[in-house]
Structure formats: C-alpha cells, structure tokens
Amino acid sequence: xxxxxxxxxxxxxxxxxxxxxxxxxxxxxxxxxxxxxxxxxxxxxxxxxxxxxxxxxxxxxxxxxxxxxxxxxxxxxxxxxxxxxxxxxxxxxxxxxxxxxxxxxxxxxxxxxxxxxxxxxxxxxxxxxxxxxxxxx
Numbered sequence: 001x002x003x004x005x006x007x008x009x010x011x012x013x014x015x016x017x018x019x020x021x022x023x024x025x026x027x028x029x030x031x032x033x034x035x036x037x038x039x040x041x042x043x044x045x046x047x048x049x050x051x052x053x054x055x056x057x058x059x060x061x062x063x064x065x066x067x068x069x070x071x072x073x074x075x076x077x078x079x080x081x082x083x084x085x086x087x088x089x090x091x092x093x094x095x096x097x098x099x100x101x102x103x104x105x106x107x108x109x110x111x112x113x114x115x116x117x118x119x120x121x122x123x124x125x126x127x128x129x130x131x132x133x134x135x136x137x
C-alpha cells in the first residue's frame with residue numbers, strides 16, 4: 001500500500017517526513033485540472049445553446065416580416081416565411097395567419113452538443129403585421 005516509514009524519514013518532532021506525502025500534489029493538480037475542464041465544457045455548451053437561440057429568434061423575426069409582407073401582397077405567407085427561415089438556418093415549425101394582416105411564426109434550430117452528448121433544439125416565436133387601430137372614443 002504505502003511506503004514504510006523508517007527512522008531516517010522522520011522530522012525532529014517525530015512526524016513522518018516529506019517521503020510519506022509523495023504524490024499528493026500531483027493528485028491535487030489532476031483534480032483541479034479536471035474541474036477546470038468540466039467548467040470549460042459547460043461554458044461551451046451554454047454558449048452553443050445561446051447562439052442557437054439567437055439564430056432561431058433572428059430567423060423567426062425575419063420569417064414573420066417576410067410572411068406579413070407576402071400576405072399584404074396577396075401571396076402565400078407561409079411559403080415565403082419558410083423560404084426566409086431556411087435561408088437563415090432555421091426550421092419553420094408553425095406559421096399562423098392571425099387575421100388583420102398579422103402572421104405568427106415559430107422557428108426551431110438545432111443546438112450543437114458536446115462530443116458524446118446530443119444537443120437540444122432552440123425555439124423562438126415572432127409576430128409581424130400592421131399596427132392594430134385603436135378603438136374609437
């Protein structure tokens with residue numbers, strides 16, 4: 001198991017000398033390095049998830065604007081929204097013309113995962129259309 005302490009390995013106060021603690025610094029250093037690596041991977045995963053969410057929101061915003069413009073022009077809003085979303089690296093999950101020229105769009109986008117861990121999906125929604133007219137007095 002451990003090294004036998006001989007009388008020559010003792011300090012003047014009788015406690016074991018430095019020979020009895022050999023390798024403790026190495027084990028501590030390995031533990032610290034493992035924690036730092038784990039934190040680094042966690043931050044990388046969080047950054048990837050945030051980037052996917054931002055990209056999904058941008059795709060949803062642009063898709064909703066394109067759909068509302070297409071609806072106003074008499075074209076199919078959901079087909080235009082799909083094209084705009086796909087150009088911005090998203091997947092159109094839902095497109096709902098809500099009446100009054102307003103279109104709601106929901107977009108998903110895959111988030112990159114760490115090696116060995118699958119990534120999730122980021123989801124974002126957006127609505128676009130003319131401003132509602134205020135109710136009369």
